[in-house]
Amino acid sequence: MKKVTVSAERTYEVVIDTDWVKEITPRLANRARAAIIVSKEMRKRIPVLDSMECEVHYFEIPDGEEGKSAQTLLQVWDWLGAAGFTRSDLIIGIGGGATTDFAGYAAASWLRGLDWIAVPTTVAGMVDASIGGKTAINSDYGKNLIGAFHSPIAVIIDVSWLPTLSDRDFAAGLAEVVKTGFIADAKILDLLSGTSIQDVRKNQNLITELISRSVQVKSDVVSEDFKESYAREALNYGHTLGHAIERDSNFSLKHGECVAIGMVFIAALQKHLGTMSENDFSKHMKILTDLGLPVSYPRDSWEKVLSAMSLDKKARGKALRFVTLDGIGKTARLENPDETALMKAFEEVSS
Numbered sequence: 472m473k474k475v476t477v478s479a480e481r482t483y484e485v486v487i488d489t490d491w492v493k494e495i496t497p498r499l500a501n502r503a504r505a506a507i508i509v510s511k512e513m514r515k516r517i518p519v520l521d522s523m524e525c526e527v528h529y530f531e532i533p534d535g536e537e538g539k540s541a542q543t544l545l546q547v548w549d550w551l552g553a554a555g556f557t558r559s560d561l562i563i564g565i566g567g568g569a570t571t572d573f574a575g576y577a578a579a580s581w582l583r584g585l586d587w588i589a590v591p592t593t594v595a596g597m598v599d600a601s602i603g604g605k606t607a608i609n610s611d612y613g614k615n616l617i618g619a620f621h622s623p624i625a626v627i628i629d630v631s632w633l634p635t636l637s638d639r640d641f642a643a644g645l646a647e648v649v650k651t652g653f654i655a656d657a658k659i660l661d662l663l664s665g666t667s668i669q670d671v672r673k674n675q676n677l678i679t680e681l682i683s684r685s686v687q688v689k690s691d692v693v694s695e696d697f698k699e700s701y702a703r704e705a706l707n708y709g710h711t712l713g714h715a716i717e718r719d720s721n722f723s724l725k726h727g728e729c730v731a732i733g734m735v736f737i738a739a740l741q742k743h744l745g746t747m748s749e750n751d752f753s754k755h756m757k758i759l760t761d762l763g764l765p766v767s768y769p770r771d772s773w774e775k776v777l778s779a780m781s782l783d784k785k786a787r788g789k790a791l792r793f794v795t796l797d798g799i800g801k802t803a804r805l806e807n808p809d810e811t812a813l814m815k816a817f818e819e820v821s822s
Contacts, residue, residue, distance in 0.1 A: 568600025575606030594644020643727030710732030
């Protein structure tokens with residue numbers, strides 16, 4: 472078991488490689504009620520926790536991004552009210568990143584802030600969504616546009632959830648791990664070099680090290696810049712185009728798959744602008760394709776994704792801003808690049 476400390480508006484621990492039930496049990500002491508927010512499918516995999524000292528309520532929401540809606544949030548607010556939840560009670564989000572995003576925002580918005588715990592069950596949830604205190608639901612105009620900064624009191628990572636993931640879901644989560652390698656920890660790229668998704672999945676020690684390193688990167692960044700004034704933007708490497716593709720595909724592509732395409736896009740843009748070497752661009756392509764991740768998107772979608780990028784959280788007025796690399800492990804920002812260069816970069820990663 473390893474612990475990583477995150478310092479934000481509160482200090483909390485990310486506990487890695489542990490039994491989530493054993494970690495949850497003492498944290499429910501002295502609580503009158505706990506709400507477990509979970510997808511209907513994930514609910515089947517959770518053991519009965521009725522032996523706990525407090526009342527345990529299960530609130531089932533739709534799976535994935537479908538659950539991150541205002542309509543679902545209204546329903547959860549009604550459930551919390553009917554069950555009599557007070558400020559001393561607890562919310563626990565168990566599931567992938569969409570579920571923990573939602574659970575965190577439900578906790579942030581009910582009575583102006585309840586304590587909550589994240590129990591991520593996917594690679595993406597473990598290394599990204601559950602850590603950092605960014606909670607959100609989606610709008611018709613984009614992903615995560617309605618939200619709040621509200622850190623959990625703990626994140627509990629139990630890698631025993633992972634064998635049930637498909638190769639596609641596992642690889643999509645690793646895209647976020649690759650991202651942390653490019654922005655901060657080159658050792659991650661070394662560990663993944665020349666490996667396939669099957670190579671990673673059968674190596675428990677490698678999985679744990681990749682998760683631990685990625686969590687440490689995010690902890691370091693969040694602890695420096697909790698509310699994303701500048702430094703935390705680095706965690707959005709590949710996300711500007713990634714989020715636009717996610718919306719354009721109507722979420723048929725996984726978040727990590729979209730981020731993989733987004734990373735290759737920004738690498739191609741930097742290559743065209745002369746700020747990234749061919750070797751570093753190729754490194755993006757090889758690591759991501761070896762893991763079975765997509766690195767291209769249909770060419771005829773360009774106008775739509777360009778428009779969607781204008782809603783990116785890093786945008787300033789009408790100016791697009793991208794997280795870029797000044798070499799492996801060092802990030803910078805690129806503001807309002809020439810649209811012709813953007814189009815050429817997209818053409819290089821389009822199918």
